[in-house]
Amino acid sequence: MVKTLREQTGVGMMECKKALQEADGDLRRAAALLREKGEAKAVKRAGRAANEGRIQGKVREDERAGVLVEVNTETDFAARSDRFAELVERVSQTALACRCSSRESLLAAKPEGTDAKSVEALVAEAIGVIGENIGVSRCERLEAPEGKSGLVHTYIHPPGRVGVAVVLDCENDKVARAEATRDLAHNLCLHIAFSNPAGLDNGSIPQDVIEAEREIYRNAAIKQGKPEKLLDKIVEGRLRAFFKESCLLEQAYVKDEEKSVKQLIEETAKTAGGALRVNRYVRCQLGEAATSEEA
DSSP states (O other), X not given: OHHHHHHHHOOOHHHHHHHHHHTTTOHHHHHHHHHHTTSOSOOOOOOSOOOEEEEEEEEOTTSSEEEEEEEEESOHHHHTSHHHHHHHHHHHHHHHHTTOOSHHHHHHSOOTTSSOSSHHHHHHHHHHHHOSOOEEEEEEEXXXXXXXXXXXXXXXXXXXXXXXEEEEXXXXXXXXXXXXXXXXXXXXXXXXXXXXXXXXXXXXXXXXXHHHHHHHHHHHHHHTTOOGGGHHHHHHHHHHXXXXXXXXXXXXXXXXXXXXXXXXXXXXXXXXXXOEEEEEEEEEETTSSOOTTTO
């Protein structure tokens, strides 16, 4: 638990141990205590311990639909093998061709160009060849809204441990086909892979997360001896900073921190000749969705 808390907060082991003792072993409360004391700037959005494997992305030829697929295995050695790479490629191709939108639908789909009756059977065959436990843990499908112009783009950060997919709503097909729009989609994927935003904008952050942040900021201000009458103002100021750090549209663009992602989109829209907006994005990190039963 100390190791997990240290990975999440970047705080030293002794401080993490003390926080866990104070929080009676509650990881979330211990992380909050460290932030209230000013020892942890932010809790990283870390999932469970990463399994090995690979994330793969595929986009349909018309660039209106795409998928992200995660396939897990036991060791990095197996994950880097040609046989495992072939399996992941086949699984992702099947996900795109069969319009799979969940792990369950993908496992049931029949892979094209093989004798296997389903992806689940194909994985079972690979287990026998590779000699390790293998599992499909995630399938995400993104598609431009029916009847509207749009663009879907995927990016896999080498060597396949992080994958991002973005859907852009475009004013018309000319805007969707513009080189500037494609560049924007790619750069947004790079930014999301690096910055791991908590949501698209303020409205997409769950209310319970916002309330938890409020409590942390209020408790920290009280411990710092701030006057009661200023607490609400301090909390709201720190909450605005949280949104700027955590919401995609408000984040400073990684390639040019003088502008926000929202400003980048607005500038690109002028170049492309029409309105652009982010409809949806998905960021997958290796091991987030896998369980011991699945991988």
